[in-house]
Amino acid sequence: xxxxxxxxxxxxxxxxxxxxxxxxxxxxxxxxxxxxxxxxxxxxxxxxxxxxxxxxxxxxxxxxxxxxxxxxxxxxxxxxxxxxxxxxxxxxxxxxxxxxxxxxxxxxxxxxxxxxxxxxxxxxxxxxxxxxxxxxxxxxxxxxxxxxxxxxxxxxxxxxxxxxxxxxxxxxxxxxxxxxxxxxxxxxxxxxxxxxxxxxxxxxxxxxxxxxxxxxxxxxxxxxxxxxxxxx
Amino acid sequence: xxxxxxxxxxxxxxxxxxxxxxxxxxxxxxxxxxxxxxxxxxxxxxxxxxxxxxxxxxxxxxxxxxxxxxxxxxxxxxxxxxxxxxxxxxxxxxxxxxxxxxxxxxxxxxxxxxxxxxxxxxxxxxxxxxxxxxxxxxxxxxxxxxxxxxxxxxxxxxxxxxxxxxxxxxxxxxxxxxxxxxxxxxxxxxxxxxxxxxxxxxxxxxxxxxxxxxxxxxxxxxxxxxxxxxxxxxxxxxxxxxxxxxxxxxxxxxxxxxxxxxxxxxxxxxxxxxxxxxxxxxxxxxxxxxxxxxxxxxxxxxxxxxxxxxxxxxxxxxxxxxxxxxxxxxxxxxxxxxxxxxxxxxxxxxxxxxxxxxxxxxxxxxxxxxxxx
Numbered sequence: 188x189x190x191x192x193x194x195x196x197x198x199x200x201x202x203x204x205x206x207x208x209x210x211x212x213x214x215x216x217x218x219x220x221x222x223x224x225x226x227x228x229x230x231x232x233x234x235x236x237x238x239x240x241x242x243x244x245x246x247x248x249x250x251x252x253x254x255x256x257x258x259x260x261x262x263x264x265x266x267x268x269x270x271x272x273x274x275x276x277x278x279x280x281x282x283x284x285x286x287x288x289x290x291x292x293x294x295x296x297x298x299x300x301x302x303x304x305x306x307x308x309x310x311x312x313x314x315x316x317x318x319x320x321x322x323x324x325x326x327x328x329x330x331x332x333x334x335x336x337x338x339x340x341x342x343x344x345x346x347x348x349x350x351x352x353x354x355x356x357x358x359x360x361x362x363x364x365x366x367x368x369x370x371x372x373x374x375x376x377x378x379x380x381x382x383x384x385x386x387x388x389x390x391x392x393x394x395x396x397x398x399x400x401x402x403x404x405x406x407x408x409x410x411x412x413x414x415x416x417x418x419x
Numbered sequence: 420x421x422x423x424x425x426x427x428x429x430x431x432x433x434x435x436x437x438x439x440x441x442x443x444x445x446x447x448x449x450x451x452x453x454x455x456x457x458x459x460x461x462x463x464x465x466x467x468x469x470x471x472x473x474x475x476x477x478x479x480x481x482x483x484x485x486x487x488x489x490x491x492x493x494x495x496x497x498x499x500x501x502x503x504x505x506x507x508x509x510x511x512x513x514x515x516x517x518x519x520x521x522x523x524x525x526x527x528x529x530x531x532x533x534x535x536x537x538x539x540x541x542x543x544x545x546x547x548x549x550x551x552x553x554x555x556x557x558x559x560x561x562x563x564x565x566x567x568x569x570x571x572x573x574x575x576x577x578x579x580x581x582x583x584x585x586x587x588x589x590x591x592x593x594x595x596x597x598x599x600x601x602x603x604x605x606x607x608x609x610x611x612x613x614x615x616x617x618x619x620x621x622x623x624x625x626x627x628x629x630x631x632x633x634x635x636x637x638x639x640x641x642x643x644x645x646x647x648x649x650x651x652x653x654x655x656x657x658x659x660x661x662x663x664x665x666x667x668x669x670x671x672x673x674x675x676x677x678x679x680x681x682x683x684x685x686x687x688x689x690x691x692x693x694x695x696x697x698x699x700x701x702x703x704x705x706x707x708x709x710x711x712x713x714x715x716x717x718x719x720x721x722x723x724x725x726x727x728x729x730x731x732x733x734x735x736x737x738x739x740x741x742x743x744x745x746x747x748x749x750x751x752x753x754x755x756x757x758x759x760x761x762x763x764x765x766x767x768x769x770x771x772x773x774x775x776x777x778x779x780x781x782x783x784x785x786x787x788x789x790x791x792x
Contacts, residue, residue: 245703245785266707273705280789284700288428293420298704300422309420345704 191254192353192385193219193242198251200237200408211237212408214251221352224379224386226396229405235389236357238405242387243355244272256352273301277346277384281358283338285330291317291341292326298349316344319382320374336367343374347384354378356388360395372398426717433690437722440686444726445733447679451761452734453741454668456751461664470627472531473499474653475634476616478644481656482507484613485643493617496633498625503527504614509576512562518572521615525551531620541566541592553592564590616653651750676768684772687719691776698780699788712781719773720766727765731758 195217202209211234219225219242227235240246241253244260247268253261256275263271285294295316299309317323320340330338339359346354356375360368376398378384388399396402404411431437475493477483484506493502503523510520525546529535537553545551554564564570573584619634621627631647638645648656691698698711706714731753738751 240786243703245789266709269702269705269707272703278703280700284696284789286697286700288432289420289425293425293428296420297425297701300420300425301705306421 190221190257191218192221192223192256193217193387194252194254195238195242196252196254198238198241198248198253200234200241200246201249210408212241212248215408215410217403217410219385219387221385222379222383224376224398224400225388226399226402227387227389227405228391228393228396228402229411232407233405234408235405239355239357239387239389242353243276243278244268270301273298273349275351275353277343277349277351277354279339279342279346279354279356279359281361283330283335283342283362285338285341285345287330290327290329291322291333291337291344294330294341295344295348298345302349312348313344316348317341319347319378320344334367335363336370339363339367339371340374343371343378347378347382352383352385354384354386356386358389358391360390360392365394368392368395422714423717426714426721429690429694429714430718430721432694436686436689440683440722441726441729443679443682444723445730447675448727448730448761448764449733449737450675450730451672451764452731452753452757453737453751454672455757455760456734456738456753458665458668459754459757460751470649470651471621472650473619473621473627473631473634473647474616474650475619475645475647476653478635478646481615481653484615485617485645487612487614489617489638489643489645492637493619493634496619496630496637498622498627498630499619500622501527501530501620503531503618503620505616505618506613507576507615509574511573511575517575518558520572520574531618535594537592537594541594544591548589548591550587550589551591552588553594554590556593559590559593566590566593618650619647676764680768680771683719683722683768684775686722687715687772687776690718691715691780695783695788696791698783699785702783702785703789708781711783712777715777715780716769716773719777720769723765723769723772727761727768731761 195215198212198215199210200212202211215234215238217238227238229235237246241248241261242255244255244263248261251261252259258271260268260271286297289297292313295313296309299312302309304312314323314326317326320343322337322340322344325333325337325341328337330341333341339362343359354375359375360371363371372395375386375388379386379400386399388395390396475485475489477485487504490502490504493499504527505521505523508520508522510518512518525542529542541553545553552570554570558564568590570588570590572586572588574586575584578584579586619630621630627649631649634647635645698715701711701714702708735753738753741751
């Protein structure tokens with residue numbers, strides 16, 4: 188691990204719910220080096236997902252700075268932020284969020300429609316991504332024809348296909364049984380160790396967190412402590 | 420995969436719903452094409468090309484009869500070979516069944532309409548019989564009329580001199596018309612020696628337009644000014660008496676498109692509503708707000724374009740069949756202007772049904788949409 192992939196400086200996030208204002212993050216600071224695999228843990232409402240959304244450029248902080256891959260993303264406007272996400276971030280969700288009308292191949296190809304790659308090059312990249320997640324033989328199946336674990340593998344392939352440096356995973360095993368969850372977490376480990384992807388993963392599950400290099404604990408919008416995993 | 424195939428895939432995510440919506444678009448544009456071409460026919464200028472007969476009626480209305488004494492003048496016109504005349508009788512069969520009936524001169528009628536096939540003996544009997552009438556084959560079959568039968572027919576225009584509206588005719592041939600003298604002498608209004616219109620048979624290669632202008636010029640400033648037109652235009656102006664065809668067409672189309680707007684608009688709104696999380700995922704992957712708006716608008720456009728083009732093609736085929744079926748008398752064609760208006764309607768409809776759902780998709784906040792808020 189060398190330089191910082193993510194730097195969060197004095198970040199405050201306030202949500203407005205009707206007339207009520209709720210401060211979710213209170214001047215949070217965090218640094219994630221390139222090549223790290225971080226698990227974010229904490230009780231519901233602690234701000235884990237909010238922090239993940241800010242790091243992934245899905246939301247903007249109320250104040251403070253967020254630097255990802257050397258660039259400040261808290262100053263980017265809507266369109267710029269969308270283009271930045273396409274180049275720098277791969278997302279993995281708890282419920283996979285695949286497009287039901289597309290095959291596994293089509294789902295993985297979707298982010299590549301934003302690039303200038305030729306159709307042939309796109310197909311090649313898709314094949315590689317599906318090979319990495321071990322789903323080459325399911326390329327032409329639609330999500331409803333796949334198991335939960337396979338759907339999540341497709342989602343990971345989709346996150347990988349444009350080769351982003353940072354993967355942001357929100358409860359990636361929350362909807363899976365233990366065995367399948369471990370397979371998915373093992374895959375994330377491989378991506379981190381062998382492909383050099385920096386990974387930030389939100390999880391409620393301490394066993395899932397053990398697959399990360401370290402675990403950060405959040406409570407009431409504050410970072411409490413960090414635990415380094417022996418396994419890592 | 421391309422963006423286009425992604426749009427099409429999304430369009431058919433609920434196949435039954437999309438097909439039903441597509442059918443309603445097809446029907447609307449089929450109706451649009453046919454009614455617009457009807458409108459074009461009714462608004463078209465006079466077309467004398469290929470005319471073999473001309474119709475002369477009073478300039479004001481064909482309901483104002485012209486004197487039959489005009490016949491020699493008309494017949495002396497170069498290019499005119501024979502003149503027949505007809506008087507609208509307003510026939511009613513039994514209780515309330517209206518019949519298209521005219522009184523006419525059998526000999527002249529036979530000369531001007533040689534295409535009406537009837538045995539010579541029947542034409543001769545028709546000419547000799549004062550109360551004779553002939554009827555079309557289909558009509559005769561429909562009411563079970565046989566030659567030699569007495570046919571009681573009322574007139575909703577002309578009562579007899581004794582005040583009775585009932586007339587009795589002898590069916591002497593299977594085709595159409597009745598004896599002119601019988602009508603002239605027996606009607607109460609004393610309408611004698613007049614006809615609603617004259618039918619002029621033209622010589623081969625005669626200049627129909629020039630003859631038409633000459634006839635109207637001949638009777639200009641006389642008590643019986645004329646309006647001369649082709650059979651086709653005459654038939655169209657006859658139908659026009661129903662009312663302002665253009666207005667009727669516009670109102671029907673307004674109702675059709677308003678309903679279509681609701682149907683397709685509802686489909687699009689529902690389609691966007693049920694995949695809010697998917698649209699949020701697109702934005703997460705890096706598609707901009709504008710791209711997502713474009714996807715939804717493209718779906719609306721594809722739906723309207725598919726349906727609209729199929730509808731217009733079907734309208735073209737149907738209008739060609741109508742033209743053929745009426746022997747060119749009602750020449751419906753989807754000309755360039757109808758297609759152009761159709762394409763503009765497709766674009767406007769796409770915007771009308773797609774814009775609101777597309778704007779909703781554009782405004783989606785990713786974190787709220789993913790959280791189901």
